[in-house]
Amino acid sequence: MSYKDIVKAYEVLKGTDLKDYGSDAFRSEILTAYRFAADLVNRAKRVNLTSQVPGKSYFSVRQGKRTSRAINAGLFEESKTTVERSFCGPVKTKDQAKAMTRAAYTIAISVCAAIDINKSNDQKTPGTFFELLVGHLMTRRLNVSPQTEIQILNLESEKRLPTDFIFDLGKGHRKYHVPVKTSTRERVIQVWAHQRVLDGVYGVGQIQGMLVALAETKVEKKSGTVVEICLPDQWRIYQMFIAQMKAAYYLDVPDKYAKLGETRPKIEVKPLGDIFLDDLDS
Amino acid sequence: MSYKDIVKAYEVLKGTDLKDYGSDAFRSEILTAYRFAADLVNRAKRVNLTSQVPGKSYFSVRQGKRTSRAINAGLFEESKTTVERSFCGPVKTKDQAKAMTRAAYTIAISVCAAIDINKSNDQKTPGTFFELLVGHLMTRRLNVSPQTEIQILNLESEKRLPTDFIFDLGKGHRKYHVPVKTSTRERVIQVWAHQRVLDGVYGVGQIQGMLVALAETKVEKKSGTVVEICLPDQWRIYQMFIAQMKAAYYLDVPDKYAKLGETRPKIEVKPLGDIFLDDLDS
Numbered sequence: 001m002s003y004k005d006i007v008k009a010y011e012v013l014k015g016t017d018l019k020d021y022g023s024d025a026f027r028s029e030i031l032t033a034y035r036f037a038a039d040l041v042n043r044a045k046r047v048n049l050t051s052q053v054p055g056k057s058y059f060s061v062r063q064g065k066r067t068s069r070a071i072n073a074g075l076f077e078e079s080k081t082t083v084e085r086s087f088c089g090p091v092k093t094k095d096q097a098k099a100m101t102r103a104a105y106t107i108a109i110s111v112c113a114a115i116d117i118n119k120s121n122d123q124k125t126p127g128t129f130f131e132l133l134v135g136h137l138m139t140r141r142l143n144v145s146p147q148t149e150i151q152i153l154n155l156e157s158e159k160r161l162p163t164d165f166i167f168d169l170g171k172g173h174r175k176y177h178v179p180v181k182t183s184t185r186e187r188v189i190q191v192w193a194h195q196r197v198l199d200g201v202y203g204v205g206q207i208q209g210m211l212v213a214l215a216e217t218k219v220e221k222k223s224g225t226v227v228e229i230c231l232p233d234q235w236r237i238y239q240m241f242i243a244q245m246k247a248a249y250y251l252d253v254p255d256k257y258a259k260l261g262e263t264r265p266k267i268e269v270k271p272l273g274d275i276f277l278d279d280l281d282s
Numbered sequence: 283m284s285y286k287d288i289v290k291a292y293e294v295l296k297g298t299d300l301k302d303y304g305s306d307a308f309r310s311e312i313l314t315a316y317r318f319a320a321d322l323v324n325r326a327k328r329v330n331l332t333s334q335v336p337g338k339s340y341f342s343v344r345q346g347k348r349t350s351r352a353i354n355a356g357l358f359e360e361s362k363t364t365v366e367r368s369f370c371g372p373v374k375t376k377d378q379a380k381a382m383t384r385a386a387y388t389i390a391i392s393v394c395a396a397i398d399i400n401k402s403n404d405q406k407t408p409g410t411f412f413e414l415l416v417g418h419l420m421t422r423r424l425n426v427s428p429q430t431e432i433q434i435l436n437l438e439s440e441k442r443l444p445t446d447f448i449f450d451l452g453k454g455h456r457k458y459h460v461p462v463k464t465s466t467r468e469r470v471i472q473v474w475a476h477q478r479v480l481d482g483v484y485g486v487g488q489i490q491g492m493l494v495a496l497a498e499t500k501v502e503k504k505s506g507t508v509v510e511i512c513l514p515d516q517w518r519i520y521q522m523f524i525a526q527m528k529a530a531y532y533l534d535v536p537d538k539y540a541k542l543g544e545t546r547p548k549i550e551v552k553p554l555g556d557i558f559l560d561d562l563d564s
Contacts, residue, residue, distance in 0.1 A: 152519055159515050193475035193524055200523030233441050237434055241482030242475055242524075 003040065003118040006111065009033035010125065013132045018146055021132075022139035030133055031084055034107040037114035038080055044068075044117055050225040053217070054255065058226040060219065061113055066120060068113035070217040070226045072252045077106040091276035101273035105251040108133055108214055112182065131180045134212045134272075135165060138178055141276055142167045146178070152201055163194060166207070174281055175207040182214040185229055188238070195243035208280070209245040212272060215252035230256040239265040249275050285322065285400040288393065291315035292407065295414045300428055303414075304421035312415055313366055316389040319396035320362055326350075326399055332507040335499070336537065340508040342501065343395055348402065350395035352499045352508045354534045359388040373558035383555035387533040390415055390496055394464065409464050416462045416494045416554075417447060423558055424449045424458065434483055445476060448489070456563055457489040464496040467511055470520070477525035490562065491527040494554060497534035512538040521547040531557050 009032040016026055044061035049070055051057050058070040077083050086103035090096060112126040119125070139145055146165035164179035177198050179191045188211075195209040216228045235257070239245065247268040248257065257269040270278075291314045302308055326343035331352055333340050340352040359365050368385035372378060394408040401407070421427055428447035446461035459480050461473045470493075477491040498510045517539070521527065529550040530539065539551040552560075 152522075159519065161516070161519055187469075189472055189475045193471045193478070193520075196475070196478065197519060197523040234443070237441065237443055237479060238475075241479040 002036075003114065005036040006033050006040070006114055007125075009036065010111075010129055014128060016132075018135075018148065021135045021145055022143075026136055027088065030107065030136060031087070033111055033129070034083070035080060037110040038083075038106075040114040040117070041068075041110050044113075047224075049219060050223070052225050053228045056252075058217065058219075061117055063117040066117045067219075068116035069109075070215075070219050071109050071113060072105070072215070072217075075102055075105045075252055076109065077102050083107060091273060094277070097273035097277050098271070099273070100276065101251060101271040104133065104137065104272055105214075108182075108251060112214075127182050130182050130214055131165075134178070134180045137272070137275075138165065138167060138176075138212075142169065142176065142280075144169055150198070150201065161197070163198070166198075175202065176280070177207045177209045178212055179209075180212045183216050183218075183229075184211070184213055185216075186231070188231070188235070189242070192238040192242040192245065195245060199243055209243065210275075210280075211245060211248040213248065213250050215250065216254045216257075217252065228254045228256070230254050232256050232260055235260060235267060236265055239267055247278075284318075285396065287318040288315050288322070288396055289407075291318065292393075292411055296410060298414075300417075300430065303417045303427055304425075308418055309370065312389065312418060313369070315393055315411070316365065317362060319392040320365075320388075322396040322400070323350075323392050326395075329506075331501060332505070334507050335510045338534075340499065340501075343399055345399040348399045349501075350398035351391075352497075352501050353391050353395060354387070354497070354499075357384055357387045357534055358391065359384050365389060373555060376559070379555035379559050380553070381555070382558065383533060383553040386415065386419065386554055387496075390533060394496075405464075412464050412496055413447075413462045416460070419554070419557075420447065420449060420458075420460055420494070424451065424562075426451055428460070432480070432483065443479070445480070448480075457484065458562070459489045459491045460494055461491075462494045465498050465500075465511075466493070466495055467498070468513070470513070470517070471524070474520040474524040474527065477527060481525055491525065492557075492562075493527060493530040495530065495532050497532065498536045498539075499534065510536045510538070512536050514538050514542055517542060517549060518547055521549055529560075 009029050012029050020026055041061050044063045047060045047062050049058045049060055057073045059073055061068045083103045083106050086099035091100045108130050111129050115122055115126050135146055144167050146167050149160045149162050152159045152161050167176040177195055191211050198207045216230055217226050218229050219226055245267055249270055249272040251272050253271050260267040260269050291311050294311050298308055323343050326345045329342045329344050331340045331342055339355045341355055342352060343350045365385045365388050368381035373382045390412050393411050397404055397408050417428055426449050428449050431442045431444050432448060434441045434443050449458040459477060473493050480489045498512055499508050500511050501508055527549055531552055531554040533554050535553050542549040542551050
């Protein structure tokens with residue numbers, strides 16, 4: 001059991017064809033990465049962090065000189081069996097949705113934290129793993145595999161634009177644009193800008209935008225405190241002037257964003273598990 | 283003469299009010315930072331780089347373990363006197379515009395390179411210095427000081443949005459949106475997205491967008507080669523579907539972007555010195 005085992009599972013996932021993102025083999029490889037990560041996280045030293053996020057408490061794990069990102073203590077499931085059962089089971093009730101959010105959070109944060117304490121300054125591997133995890137869940141939810149580029153037509157040339165996940169349910173059905181980020185911060189404007197391009201290419205309302213994100217926490221190293229970095233006013237401005245995102249699904253939902261569903265311009269921000277219950281076609 | 287002298291000049295510039303960006307004192311502080319930087323760069327070891335950019339040759343400077351970004355040998359002016367004369371003089375002819383591009387390039391790249399070889403992984407200081415330099419030049423060009431936030435109106439609230447430089451020439455005149463980046467890469471979509479927000483708030487065509495950038499070079503460390511990272515097809519797509527930027531001004535103009543002025547959708551990409559000759563109101 002070592003960090004190399006996680007990397008091995010990660011490489012298998014990364015090398016998988018988009019069309020197989022919903023397969024049992026893909027899911028089983030995600031769980032393999034998770035199990036190794038959970039063991040590494042369990043062996044590391046836990047450090048409680050001072051939380052400045054109302055109602056949430058966080059810890060980090062530490063190994064040698066490296067400290068992991070913040071882990072939400074209330075969302076983190078200690079039992080591997082519970083995580084696997086919730087992740088693989090059906091999601092048809094509110095309780096099952098809640099358990100799925102918890103399981104997906106624990107899988108994502110365990111793998112990210114294991115990478116944090118084994119490799120310095122690696123943002124890319126955690127980000128890509130999270131994308132693969134969300135790719136799997138969305139494929140299960142929508143019963144169709146994602147694509148990651150679209151065709152752009154104009155009079156003189158024909159181009160292909162690389163995109164975040166697009167799920168195309170076929171003729172007469174909606175398409176979905178699913179950008180995936182471990183955290184958004186000031187880069188979030190890209191999400192609305194890509195939605196605007198898709199609106200231009202396919203027509204407004206044809207492709208529904210749904211952001212999926214892990215968390216917005218940041219550990220301030222000097223003080224060891226956890227804050228959530230949220231820019232709700234900027235989200236509102238982008239929603240008014242760039243394009244309209246239908247929803248954002250988080251694993252660790254920031255309260256300031258959850259409130260964006262209450263006032264106009266409305267953006268529904270919810271736990272990721274809810275995506276299995278929500279009527280996405282509305 | 284040491285790195286601290288550059289930091290001192292930088293702090294003075296950074297602490298200056300936006301309304302004083304066009305002042306002689308501000309300009310003189312830019313030149314102070316440049317003179318110290320030029321001395322540090324001159325004392326460092328020069329290393330020729332293998333250029334994969336057609337028609338351009340580059341070198342780096344090295345001090346201890348730190349190596350600077352790539353410096354365009356053909357644009358870099360060795361004579362401090364020439365740099366200062368070109369930077370302070372009038373820009374009314376093509377030759378003067380060319381000399382201004384050369385002077386501004388030498389100032390910017392000297393300060394950036396001096397920071398590179400004195401501080402590890404500092405991207406923020408070079409970026410902010412470049413912003414201050416461009417802020418000064420644009421204030422001189424447009425005879426008005428920049429602002430860095432705008433008001434957003436909607437029915438329920440009144441918000442202020444932080445922006446890149448906005449130059450407002452007053453009632454009946456055009457406004458200018460001037461995002462400033464040392465390099466753009468994949469983050470460039472932000473430029474078009476901000477333009478879209480401004481179009482929505484003020485009306486399309488009311489605020490003209492002009493990107494100002496230093497260069498698009500990247501040194502591949504292992505091989506010691508210099509490449510230019512350009513995404514002209516993506517610029518075209520953003521120009522068609524997000525908003526319309528009027529022009530981009532570079533100090534070290536990438537050839538692939540210069541060609542964007544030749545085909546529709548048109549984006550004029552030119553050397554920064556030309557901004558003093560161009561009719562910006564057209």
